[in-house]
């Protein structure tokens with residue numbers, strides 16, 4: 001396993017086409033694209049890492065997995081009255097279907113759906129309390145008290161997040177937000193600005209993996225369902241492509257991170273800031289494809 005990860009990291013650093021770093025969040029535009037990290041946390045507790053696996057990065061939309069777990073913890077299946085469970089086939093920040101589908105976002109991983117999930121775990125608390133709960137959840141999953149929110153990334157996104165403000169106002173116009181748009185957006189941007197290393201993220205992902213000796217943070221049924229949503233919706237309009245190439249549930253973020261679960265086997269985190277046309281890490285996706293190929297971990301069977 002260590003040799004495989006070393007080979008993948010070395011090949012990634014030499015790659016000519018690393019994709020494009022996200023520029024619409026000014027703080028992310030500053031990130032050096034010549035970085036690549038990968039970590040695998042096996043169900044038995046062993047952890048393997050290579051490249052820049054100890055460099056913290058902005059987890060961005062990977063945080064939507066933790067937000068969904070918290071929202072489901074708050075209201076259970078009632079969440080599905082406010083957000084769907086189908087892929088959208090559109091970009092992560094699209095507003096198109098919201099008008100047609102009367103303010104019910106297609107799934108909790110596109111931005112509109114994630115805003116509803118954030119509004120759900122925010123209900124009845126202040127943004128500070130809700131974010132405290134989110135960070136405590138992530139720290140408990142990782143067993144690492146050092147995980148924190150990068151304030152500069154959160155402010156940078158809040159100052160430029162016109163698209164997310166539009167989505168939130170649109171949701172509010174259909175009565176699908178309980179808290180104010182400002183509170184939801186403030187909480188959402190801080191949630192996305194959680195910073196983690198690949199090693200921390202791989203460890204955190206074990207809450208979605210059966211067969212570990214970690215304390216259970218979600219029920220088995222919820223774990224299976226979150227994995228199903230990651231498989232069908234975790235990469236937006238690139239979800240079909242990711243399932244085709246990798247065959248494992250995953251959630252990407254525009255910071256260049258991807259969390260992938262190989263059910264029963266491992267939680268895998270990869271990070272490379274350059275993105276493909278869907279806004280998912282280009283080299284990260286290629287690395288996951290290679291891991292799935294070499295290990296035979298695809299949920300659809302051996303190579």
Ligand code: GLN
Pocket residue numbers: 059060061062092093111157164189192252253254255279
């Ligand atoms: N914070 C980012 C946004 O809302 C997250 C998007 C992503 O990672 N795909 O635009």
